[in-house]
Amino acid sequence: AQSVSQHNHHVILSEAASLELGCNYSYGGTVNLFWYVQYPGQHLQLLLKYFSGDPLVKGIKGFEAEFIKSKFSFNLRKPSVQWSDTAEYFCAVNLSGTYKYIFGTGTRLKVLA
């Protein structure tokens, strides 16, 4: 069955530290890849997405993610986190051409001021 794995459930960082959140999926076909963020008290919103082309995609607020097809991975990165990045981050995979979106269990990031 298709699945999405997020390796870190909880991450605590100090401001200005670098961030990398792992995401791996299991599906052999064509996929669209997403990272969503949920700030405290707010709804899920799109951080960045990959459909095709350059495997390094840039999103809002300085986030970027790299799609490595051979590793079935779509890791999220930010070189220097801020306190306002405290949130829960979800990786999601859409099986291209289908209704199916598969979400990871999320990573709770806490950034200490």
Add this chain to the structure above:
Amino acid sequence: EADIYQTPRYLVIGTGKKITLECSQTMGHDKMYWYQQDPGMELHLIHYSYGVNSTEKGDLSSESTVSRIRTEHFPLTLESARPSHTSQYLCASTPEGSGREETQYFGPGTRLLVL
């Protein structure tokens, strides 16, 4: 900024009651979805719709039903609520069109507690 609304945001209700969770979007999106999310767990798709009068069950078995009589409205109904229905319910929609169609826009969610 996506305009997708869910009401109520929080609901506490007794076992056996019938409830309807409302979801509306003003973006004219054809595709709409209902997910169930428990703390620390992934989102599970329980229903989706490709358009008016088109609804399908998702991968997660659910005792709820949905309807899609209007493009903008996708309510979810539980005929008889049980404590096992306690969860957060998220509504989402996607637009049609090249480059945008696969991005889901989410509502704020409804947190349901069944006593």
